[in-house]
Amino acid sequence: MELHFTLNGRPETMEVDGSKRLLDFIRDDLGLTGTKEGCGEGECGACTVMLNGEAIHSCLTMTGQLDGGELWTIEGLEQNGELDVIQKAFIKKSAVQCGFCVSGMVMSIKALLLKNPHPTQEEVKMAIAGNICRCTGYREVKAAVQEAAAAQSEEE
Amino acid sequence: MARTEYLQPGTLEDLKNLLPTLPTNTAVLAGGTDLMPQIRTRHPDYECILSLWNIPDLRVVEETTDGYLKIGAMVTHAAAADNHLIRRYFRGLYMACSHVGSQQVRNKGTLGGSLVNASPAGDIAPCIFLYHGQLEILSQDGSRRVDMDEFLFPDGKTCLQQGEILTAIYLPIDKELNSCFVKLGSRREVTIAQISLCAAWKNYSGKPEVLSAFVGAIDRRPCAFPNPGLLADLLTAEQAAQLLADQIRQIRLKRTRPPKLKLTEAEQLYKERAAKGVVYDVVELIGAAEL
Numbered sequence: 001m002e003l004h005f006t007l008n009g010r011p012e013t014m015e016v017d018g019s020k021r022l023l024d025f026i027r028d029d030l031g032l033t034g035t036k037e038g039c040g041e042g043e044c045g046a047c048t049v050m051l052n053g054e055a056i057h058s059c060l061t062m063t064g065q066l067d068g069g070e071l072w073t074i075e076g077l078e079q080n081g082e083l084d085v086i087q088k089a090f091i092k093k094s095a096v097q098c099g100f101c102v103s104g105m106v107m108s109i110k111a112l113l114l115k116n117p118h119p120t121q122e123e124v125k126m127a128i129a130g131n132i133c134r135c136t137g138y139r140e141v142k143a144a145v146q147e148a149a150a151a152q153s154e155e156e
Numbered sequence: 157m158a159r160t161e162y163l164q165p166g167t168l169e170d171l172k173n174l175l176p177t178l179p180t181n182t183a184v185l186a187g188g189t190d191l192m193p194q195i196r197t198r199h200p201d202y203e204c205i206l207s208l209w210n211i212p213d214l215r216v217v218e219e220t221t222d223g224y225l226k227i228g229a230m231v232t233h234a235a236a237a238d239n240h241l242i243r244r245y246f247r248g249l250y251m252a253c254s255h256v257g258s259q260q261v262r263n264k265g266t267l268g269g270s271l272v273n274a275s276p277a278g279d280i281a282p283c284i285f286l287y288h289g290q291l292e293i294l295s296q297d298g299s300r301r302v303d304m305d306e307f308l309f310p311d312g313k314t315c316l317q318q319g320e321i322l323t324a325i326y327l328p329i330d331k332e333l334n335s336c337f338v339k340l341g342s343r344r345e346v347t348i349a350q351i352s353l354c355a356a357w358k359n360y361s362g363k364p365e366v367l368s369a370f371v372g373a374i375d376r377r378p379c380a381f382p383n384p385g386l387l388a389d390l391l392t393a394e395q396a397a398q399l400l401a402d403q404i405r406q407i408r409l410k411r412t413r414p415p416k417l418k419l420t421e422a423e424q425l426y427k428e429r430a431a432k433g434v435v436y437d438v439v440e441l442i443g444a445a446e447l
Contacts, residue, residue, distance in 0.1 A: 017162070019162045041192075042257075042258075042261060060188045060264060061264065062192075062207065064209070065210075067210060108259065126259065129259065130257070
C-alpha cells in the first residue's frame, strides 16, 4: 500500500506492506533503531512511540495503521542539536542505567506532558505504568518527569 | 509464504462493499492489542487483514433520538474514559475503561475489539451486560442489532459469522442510574482481572437500591450476580460475598476440563477467597456515591 504519514515532523510517502509490524518498519525500513523491542507483546513498553500525540506500542501496531497519521520516535525529540527537556531531565536526575527502556519511557512521558503539562505524581505513575524498568527503578524517573514539567513551564 | 493483503477502508460504505469479497481466513484488525500477540505466538497464515482503523464513523460517541448512547466499536478505552457522555451516564464503563491495561493499551485497544475478542477476563463485556446493551452488526445485507445475551453465548463464543463486523454498542440512557466497576488483579495497574464486579443502582428516598450486578472473569462469559440487592448495604455485604464465593465454587466444580496452568490448591481456591474483597469494594463505592 502507499503510506502517507508524518515522521518526526516531516511528511513522507512510501510503498509498504501494511501488515508489517510498525516496530519492524521503524527499525528496519526507516533505520531508526532508538525504538527497542523488549517483550514484543505489549507488556514492557520498550517499543513505545507516539502516534497522533498518543503513546502506543509499535509492536502491537501494523504499519498500515500509520496511514494519514503523525509518528514521533525518540530520534525526533532532539531539535536543532538540542535534547528535549525530558531527555535533559533524565540525564540530570540520573534516571538511566542500562538505558534499554528509556526511549519508550521518554515517549510515554512526552505524550503525557503534551496533554497534561502539570501532572500529579499519580498521573505520572499511571502514564509510565506500562513501561517496565528492571534496573534504575522508578523514583528517579518520576523525579525527572517533575523536573521536565517544571523546565517546560519555565520555557513557556 | 504469500504476502498478506492489507485492506483499510476509509468509510462504512467501503467496508460494507468489501465484506462479500473477503477470503475466509481474514483477520479483522481493530486496535491490534489482541491480534498482534496472537499473530506473534500462533503464526496464523492470514490471507488478508481487514483494518477498521481509519473509519471515522466507528469512533463516534453520540446520543440517539431513541434514548441510547451509541458508542462506535473503534472507540478506544482511553477515548471512552475521556468521554463526557460515558462519564455522565455510564460511570461503571468509564471506570472499567480507565484501568484496562497500560496507557499504551488504552490508547490503541477498542471497546469493540474487546467484545469481539471475548476474553473471559475482559473488562468491557460485564458492563455491557449490566446496562442491557445492544450490539450493531454490519454485513453485506445491512445492519442488525442484537442484545448482549445473543451476541456473547454462554460458551464464550460470539454470534459473529464470516463477513460480519461489530460496528457499534448501544446503551440505553437512564439518567437516574448510577453504576460502578471494580476489578481484582495480580497488581494494581496493567493487570488482568481475576474477578471483576460491576453494579448499577438507583437512589430511592435516600437509599440505594442495586438493580443489577455482573461478575467477570469467573466463567466463560460474565455472570449475573445472584442477589444484587445485598450490595446496597454494608450490613449485607458479608452475605453478598458468601453468595459470590458459592457461585464461583459451583462454576469451578462444574468445570470438566483441567486448568491449563498447574495450580496449587490455594491458587484454585483464590477467586472464592478473594470474592469478599471485590464485594466490599463495590459496597463501599455505592455507599460513598450516595453519601
